[in-house]
Amino acid sequence: MNMLNIGCGATFHPDWVNIDLGGGDHAISHNITNGIPFPDEMFDVVYHSHLLEHLPLENALPFIKECFRVLKPGGIVRILVPDLEQIARLYLEKLSSARESEADYDWIMLELYDQCVRQESGGQMERYLRSSHASQSPFVVERMGHSAVYAEQEVRKPAFKLSTRILGHFLCKLRSELAKWAAFAIAGESGRNAFREGVFRNSGEVHRWMYDRFSLGRLMTSGGFDDVRVVSPLESRIPDFARYELDVCRGVVRKPDSLVMEGVKL
Known part of the structure; x- marks a missing residue:
């Protein structure tokens, strides 16, 4: 086949x-x-x-x-x-018991929104996984499935990931930095921040629909x-x-x- x-x-x-x-x-x-x-x-x-x-x-x-x-x-x-339906049902369930289990509520909120709204790679979800809360939560482990086996060791690596194509990575990074400074020269700090966010949101990491x-x-x-x-x-x-x-x-x-x-x- x-x-x-x-x-x-x-x-x-x-x-x-x-x-x-x-x-x-x-x-x-x-x-x-x-x-x-x-x-x-x-x-x-x-x-x-x-x-x-x-x-x-x-x-x-x-x-x-x-x-x-x-x-x-x-x-x-x-x-x-x-599965938006599954996430929505779990959100309502965890909302009803949020005072007893805030960690479960916090995680399902991250599942629902984080990858739609994040402005940098990993977002709030990665920060949560870098904390001690993730490995201590049966709900998070259940929701992540096989990924939970690797999640802690992966997210605890340094944030910078060296590309194997070093020259291509360097040129891409240089072009991006020059464009950020051009945006800053034209529109100031807010322009540079908007450019940075736009590049990230078009990088393929964020969720565009559910x-x-x-x-x-x-x-x-x-x-x-x-x-x-x-x-x-x-x-x-x-x-x-x-x-x-x-x-x-x-x-x-x-x-x-x-x-x-x-x-x-x-």
């Missing part, structure tokens, strides 16, 4: 074609706002996890249509996004898919999907906050 994993990040499998904005040894570097860089009807499976919510709403349907385009007839799309089972299902149907249904992270119509450990690793769900939906190109 020919299988495509879009926006793979660090979750990939060598049997798949993996593409990601950052690229790397394991993935093709590509910005999917420019479309999917493959011909029509090339893949049996298209998969993406926690990618769609990073696209502006107006770009969501064109992207879903691109997923449809590169699938063969009979091909399967599998999409994971943060989905529930109705809105995601409608989007997939509008993109051409049939037999659209909600599935468990533990099940799939993709043959032998579990062995790739994209959604469940060693029996632990990677992202328990996910809404998982599949559709078929007839």
Whole structure:
């Protein structure tokens, strides 16, 4: 089978074609706002996890249509996004008991809002994970799933991450700094801050929209898919999907906050 994993990040499998904005040894570097860089009807499976919510709403349907385009007839799309319905229900539950468990309430508020409003990488969520509260909270560990295994060691690393492409990183950083000073020269400190925030918000980290089972299902149907249904992270119509450990690793769900939906190109 020919299988495509879009926006793979660090979750990939060598049997798949993996593409990601950052690229790397394991993935093709590509910005999917420019479309999917493959011909029509090339893949049996298209998969993406926690990618769609990073696209502006107006770009969501064109992207879903691109997923449809590169699938063969009979091909399967599998999409994971943060589940707005689940988060909203948990927010109301934790609100009702906030005085007894402020830490749980604080975390679900971060899930709901932080990645939509943050102005710097990691935001309030990373600051929370760097504190001692995270590892002491069963609710946070439950919500983070497999990610909780790595979260503490990852977020406690120094914030600066050296790019393997040192020259490219340096030139990009230099260009950005020059642009910030140009914005400062034209509009002062507020102009520089606005430029910095704009660059960050277009970096792909923030959430541009949220989905529930109705809105995601409608989007997939509008993109051409049939037999659209909600599935468990533990099940799939993709043959032998579990062995790739994209959604469940060693029996632990990677992202328990996910809404998982599949559709078929007839």
